[in-house]
Amino acid sequence: MLELKNITKIFNPDTANEKVALDNLSLTLEDGDFVTVIGGNGAGKSTMLNAVAGTFPVDAGSIIIDGEDITKLPEYKRAKFIGRVFQDPMTGTAADMWIEENMALAMRRGKSRGFSWAINDKDRRIYRQMLSRLDLGLEDRLFHKVGLLSGGQRQAITLLMASMNHPKxxxxxxxxxxxxxxxxxxxxxxxxxxxxxxxxxxxxxTHNMKDAIAYGNRLIMMNAGKIILDIKGEEKAKLTVEDLLNAFAKAGSDGAANDRMLLN
Amino acid sequence: MDFMNWLAAMPGAVAQGMIWGIMAIGVYITFKILDLADLTVDGSMVTGMATCAMLMVNGWNVWAAMGVAFLVGMVTGVVTGVFHTVMGIPAILAGILTQLILWSVNLKIMGKANQALPARNFDVLVTQLRKYESLVYLALACVIIVAALYWFFGTRYGMSIRATGCNEKMSRAQGINTSFNKVVGLALSNGIVAFSGALLAQYSGKADISDGRGAIVIGLAAVIIGEVIVSRMGHNFVIRLSGVLLGGIAYYIVYQTVIFLGLDTDLLKMLSALVVAIFLAIPYLKKTYFKRPVIEQKGEA
Structure with missing residues (x-):
């Protein structure tokens, strides 16, 4: 499904601030995998995700989705395959546009846009239906600017948008x-x-170890741009926070078991 | 102040205001929709004037001349857009560079610093010699432009341009080619600006190389005044664009009025700039010096 082959990304190369964010990282995801990723600050988690999304070009390696090499594809073209939700609730939606406009934008992700009218009544019915399943009362607020919503509401809408058209x-x-x-x-x-x-x-x-254990069928721990733990299926089901903390300690990096993670 | 004289000057002020209002709609597209400050307009306005004047002097029909002016204006926008998106030059600087390029281009188009386009000799659409007839044509142009833009920005593609100006990161995540959209937006904006230039050349019966100086400031003033005028009338796109047109008209009525009041016309550009500066500063000043306590939002999802 998704294949990362020997991905390397170095920020600020040949300067005092040089940082190897991804170090020859390889990862293969099966169809339907729900992978949770944990690791300390600067472990390379977000960098890995952004490399897949195409926010920046990688320095080495290749990214393959369903047999198609997307390594050289610009970010907006990769969007055809990928739905994204960001940490900052402001990032995933257009604040000055209405809820229905945001959803209409997402509805055409990976498709040609053209010059037909962006939203019709049939679209609205679909959007209402999708919003009503969030159970946040947003289905009656199609004409509200997204910027007026709370962070949680915005993230929920971004999730809906990201999952439209069944992204790979x-x-x-x-x-x-x-x-x-x-x-x-x-x-x-x-x-x-x-x-x-x-x-x-x-x-x-996620920064929350309990969530990382509770959700998904596979867990990856990263440190210094590498995957240091990869647990699937049965074994993951039996995983405890204790196990993870031990793994962090073994990784030995002070960045790994930072305060924020311990607090969780 | 002689009130009757002032009143007699009003049709002219409204006509000029409409022309600059159309120009300001171009500014609105970049400044408000794309969130870019595009200074190309000082040049592309004159490019539109020069193109229209020269074509008509060479025997072209007024409609064809205006059409070509629009297209040439779009090209100037593409130049700024390519400077900005392909070559990575900050938008403001990209616009200034194109503006300077256009100074030379405009001189070359006209072959000199100015070109007369007397309404007596040419079959122009709008002219200060026939103010009321001109007002009808200008009103028609305004209606067509507002309607066309309402349609355009309501389409799937047009909406993706609005999204580009609103949130670039989100737009790319939704598969939108933000660089391309910026170029298209700049082209459309400058096409409209050049079109308004074509109207202005006809109306004033001349094109002058320095006519565009400070156009961006007048455009911004119209956009800002327009926002104030329609601020309580909802967020409908037609209302907002109409607001910009009204802003242009209001600007020129005030302009005529202060001239009638005997204000030194040398000071007009300075005053325009200061008014725009104050209005642009208001949101910042409010935020910085008149901050209200933040109301905590409790955890509703």
């Missing part, structure tokens, strides 16, 4: 980290529902 890959970059615990839990529940219903191949970065 859903990338969630700590999409609940900026939310209060109660809202975060709600957004995570919606995430789980959407991923399971649509059977989306998903990568979810």
């Amino acid at each position: 890959l859903l990338l969630l970059d700590e999409h609940t980290a900026a939310l209060d615990p109660k809202t975060a839990a709600k957004v995570l529940t919606i995430t789980k529902e959407i991923v399971e219903e649509e059977k989306l191949t998903t990568i979810m970065i």
